[in-house]
Amino acid sequence: MPILVIAEHDNQALKGATLVAVSAAAAIGGEIHLLVAGRNCRDAAAAGAQVAGVAKVLVAEDDAYAHPVAEDLAALIVPLAAGYSHLLAPSTTFGKNLMPRIAALLDVAQISDISAVIAPDTFVRPIYAGNALATVQSRDRIKAITVRGTAFPAAAASGGSAAIETVAAPGATGLARFAGAELARSERPELTSARVIISGGRGMQSGDNFKLLESVADKLGAAVGASRAAVDAGFVPNDYQVGQTGKIVAPELYIAVGISGAIQHLAGMKDSKVIVAINKDEEAPIFQIADYGLVGDLFKIVPALDAELGRRAGKR
Amino acid sequence: MKVLVAVKRVVDFNVKIRVKSDKTGVETANVKMSMNPFDEIAVEAAVRLKEAGIASDIIAVSLGPAPCQETIRTALAMGADRGVHVLTDAELQPLAVAKLLKAIVDKEAPRLVILGKQAIDDDCNQTGQMLAALLGWPQATFASKLEIGDAGARVTREVDGGLETEEIKLPAVVTTDLRLNEPRYASLPNIMKAKKKPIEQVAPEALGVDVTPRLVTLKVEEPPRRQGGGKVGSVEELVDKLMNEARVI
Numbered sequence: 001m002p003i004l005v006i007a008e009h010d011n012q013a014l015k016g017a018t019l020v021a022v023s024a025a026a027a028i029g030g031e032i033h034l035l036v037a038g039r040n041c042r043d044a045a046a047a048g049a050q051v052a053g054v055a056k057v058l059v060a061e062d063d064a065y066a067h068p069v070a071e072d073l074a075a076l077i078v079p080l081a082a083g084y085s086h087l088l089a090p091s092t093t094f095g096k097n098l099m100p101r102i103a104a105l106l107d108v109a110q111i112s113d114i115s116a117v118i119a120p121d122t123f124v125r126p127i128y129a130g131n132a133l134a135t136v137q138s139r140d141r142i143k144a145i146t147v148r149g150t151a152f153p154a155a156a157a158s159g160g161s162a163a164i165e166t167v168a169a170p171g172a173t174g175l176a177r178f179a180g181a182e183l184a185r186s187e188r189p190e191l192t193s194a195r196v197i198i199s200g201g202r203g204m205q206s207g208d209n210f211k212l213l214e215s216v217a218d219k220l221g222a223a224v225g226a227s228r229a230a231v232d233a234g235f236v237p238n239d240y241q242v243g244q245t246g247k248i249v250a251p252e253l254y255i256a257v258g259i260s261g262a263i264q265h266l267a268g269m270k271d272s273k274v275i276v277a278i279n280k281d282e283e284a285p286i287f288q289i290a291d292y293g294l295v296g297d298l299f300k301i302v303p304a305l306d307a308e309l310g311r312r313a314g315k316r
Numbered sequence: 317m318k319v320l321v322a323v324k325r326v327v328d329f330n331v332k333i334r335v336k337s338d339k340t341g342v343e344t345a346n347v348k349m350s351m352n353p354f355d356e357i358a359v360e361a362a363v364r365l366k367e368a369g370i371a372s373d374i375i376a377v378s379l380g381p382a383p384c385q386e387t388i389r390t391a392l393a394m395g396a397d398r399g400v401h402v403l404t405d406a407e408l409q410p411l412a413v414a415k416l417l418k419a420i421v422d423k424e425a426p427r428l429v430i431l432g433k434q435a436i437d438d439d440c441n442q443t444g445q446m447l448a449a450l451l452g453w454p455q456a457t458f459a460s461k462l463e464i465g466d467a468g469a470r471v472t473r474e475v476d477g478g479l480e481t482e483e484i485k486l487p488a489v490v491t492t493d494l495r496l497n498e499p500r501y502a503s504l505p506n507i508m509k510a511k512k513k514p515i516e517q518v519a520p521e522a523l524g525v526d527v528t529p530r531l532v533t534l535k536v537e538e539p540p541r542r543q544g545g546g547k548v549g550s551v552e553e554l555v556d557k558l559m560n561e562a563r564v565i
Binding site: 069070071074092093094096097098099100101102103104105107108109110111112113122126127128129130131132133134135136137138139140174175176177178179180181182183184192196220228231232237238239244245247252253263264270273274275276287288289290291292293294295301304305308309312 | 327329332333335342354409410411414433434436437438439440441442443444445446447448449450453454455456457458460470473474475476477478479480481482483484485493494495529530531532533534535536537538539542544545546547548549550551552554555557558559562564565
């Protein structure tokens with residue numbers, strides 16, 4: 001039986017995490033269908049049809065899906081699920097909100113945040129903030145899964161030519177309604193897809209001081225992140241948070257500034273390729289996982305780093 | 317309005333966990349256990365609703381072996397009125413927990429159920445959504461702000477891109493995120509008072525729920541260790557190494 005991947009998108013384009021879920025579906029093996037539920041979402045559906053490995057795109061259009069709530073999407077997806085062996089969604093706030101609701105309605109377990117596929121019924125998932133890896137086997141007829149965004153390569157966004165098919169949309173259940181959003185707008189790359197991330201912790205002392213990191217970020221084309229301590233202190237908004245309960249990232253380069261390295265933070269970034277730590281406390285746990293540690297006052301080091309990067313960029 | 321909160325007993329967030337040598341799980345014997353931090357936020361949210369005159373009666377529910385009673389006592393000391401303990405030594409997975417909670421909700425008829433968004437042991441982030449599904453209720457997950465009206469609630473949610481607001485009908489399930497509140501510490505007099513508050517004990521069978529796990533854990537292993545600990549002496553050296561050794565900038 002085919003696999004259904006539930007696309008996260010903004011009606012125009014697919015979110016990167018959707019391509020990762022497609023890649024996990026390919027690792028499971030089987031025909032891959034992609035569900036695009038939205039309003040005026042032809043562009044997102046057309047993008048889905050281009051994704052390598054996708055055999056069919058199912059489109060469900062309804063006003064209720066412009067900013068869909070889990071209640072309405074579950075009502076759409078549960079009747080479709082009988083024809084599938086696996087349901088996959090990205091392990092983003094979108095997928096984490098939706099997939100357990102679908103699973104419970106199907107009376108099947110949900111397998112959260114898988115990081116590897118061992119067999120079509122057997123998966124690896126991190127537990128205890130990634131300090132242990134559990135291999136679990138499902139006994140259910142339908143496997144409802146969310147996929148860790150850093151664990152699989154993104155499927156190629158082009159090269160496919162899937163058929164696009166319209167499916168009936170049951171529309172609004174009336175249980176819940178989207179009432180607005182305050183989404184961060186930034187010229188910088190998104191945290192979960194950035195090649196370089198520079199993050200600040202409690203050591204930054206204020207939100208204003210994050211400008212120091214932003215200046216370095218602009219030179220490196222980096223995203224700016226934060227530890228929970230910095231978010232809780234109100235230095236930066238919640239969407240900056242990297243960690244067990246925030247975003248899981250694995251960039252090429254992660255620069256941790258004024259972050260001590262609580263296990264909850266390490267859980268969100270320790271799979272980064274190269275880790276740099278800048279901290280005045282030589283004993284900070286972040287240094288144990290850092291490839292390049294620099295002990296000292298961040299308020300001297302970060303401006304010096306900024307200047308050095310500027311100087312070298314001038315030379316090139 | 318009656319409010320139900322679910323509280324889970326987990327390995328304390330400060331404990332560095334150890335994987336058992338036989339790979340069957342994580343060592344929990346002689347390890348400090350506490351209430352799941354997100355559930356503390358759930359209890360605090362319920363107590364604040366009571367202080368605001370919105371909640372009348374707060375029921376704290378925990379599911380698991382005998383010591384879960386301590387977790388319920390913690391909730392009672394924070395301000396919950398009474399407890400329900402589903403006593404079992406069986407492994408409980410989120411779907412089974414959601415079914416057990418549904419059975420209790422059917423009996424107690426709360427207008428609002430508040431849970432932590434995820435437990436810090438299994439990191440599943442499922443139970444609240446599953447409970448809402450089984451009840452046919454709306455769900456507002458990852459809440460950072462909660463406003464309760466007569467027929468509905470307005471909930472601000474922490475999503476990947478920032479904040480999102482949803483309007484939901486009541487009864488409903490809400491799961492908490494970190495910024496919803498800062499949980500109080502129970503005072504000594506309240507801890508003493510909590511000892512006299514009632515805790516009802518029930519067995520899963522009495523609730524008519526089959527808790528057989530749907531997922532079999534084949535093994536639990538330690539993740540590969542990261543080789544760290546390298547140091548550089550200056551910003552120039554750092555930039556050099558990033559350019560010429562690691563080649564990431």
